[in-house]
Amino acid sequence: METVLPPGAAELLGRARRVVVFTGAGISAESGVPTFRDDLTGLWARFDAEQLATPEAFFADPELVWGWYEWRRARVRRAQPNAGHLAVAAIEDLIPGTVVITQNVDDLHERAGSRAPVHLHGSLFAPRCVTESAHPADFPTTTGEEVADDEGGRIAPPRCVRCGALVRPGVVWFGEALPGAALTAAVEAASACDVLLTIGTSGLVYPAAEIPHIAAHSGATVMQINPQPTPLDEISAVNLRGSAAQILPTLVRAAWEFAGKP
């Protein structure tokens, strides 16, 4: 079903000179990667993500939490970037200098061709030693094949070959500070852009959720793509109600045509 864009939406993007694309779990939903709003299943059904994505949960039961991340990593490995991810990469082609900022820990933006997404919450593919020192990632991690079946299971985390401490997922847990360089880059880009496109985020998790507000307060035009209302509705000049994989390709194609690009 072809998306009907509100008047002026394609022009807003086609005229933009400095664009930020800000994404959340919703952009990966159509790749089959569950969002944080989705109920957990199997072994983890009795938890919600916010309980498991914490240092406390990991140190209380490393096998349960490491098993969850390995199950998620296996899901992402089996997933493909969808038309939404590909459209984000096309925006980077249309408007050089576009900055992609993601809250997601999957690698689907990279696999769709995005050059250097800013990962505010880390990555499923960067496990690290729990000690604060940056031991190199030369430790054996499970290939994820052991958890390929849909139920997932408890898996003992590997040990750091340097110091023998536990290896943990390379993500930012609730209660942990975001990576300073990533947050600084995101704030700088949001403060300087003329259009910020927020896609597939509930806008509930801070300080990441500040990014669209920083853009709006700096005079940028905010455009939102989400099938549901969110707290970002009130700062969005354009609210495109629907899925990223349906709306984004139509919006980007129309913006290309507006910009008179071949």
Ligand code: BV8
């Ligand atoms: C911190 C990695 C302090 C792990 C994640 C105020 C200021 C600062 C902090 C706080 C604050 N208030 C509260 C806090 C604490 C907390 C917080 O925000 N809690 C919330 C619940 C209120 N924040 C923190 O703890 C942060 N740390 O503040 O540290 C500090 C400072 C200095 C020193 C020490 C400590 C850390 C937060 C990061 C947590 N880690 N991820 C992992 O992945 O396992 S967050 C995780 O949840 C995701 O990364 C994501 O960011 C978030 C979920 O948000 P979304 O991406 O929006 O996904 P969600 O499922 O919510 O929504 C999906 C949306 O998609 C929906 O709107 C849906 O309608 C839409 N959708 C669905 N399908 C589609 C679609 N859209 C388009 N197309 C579709 N097809």
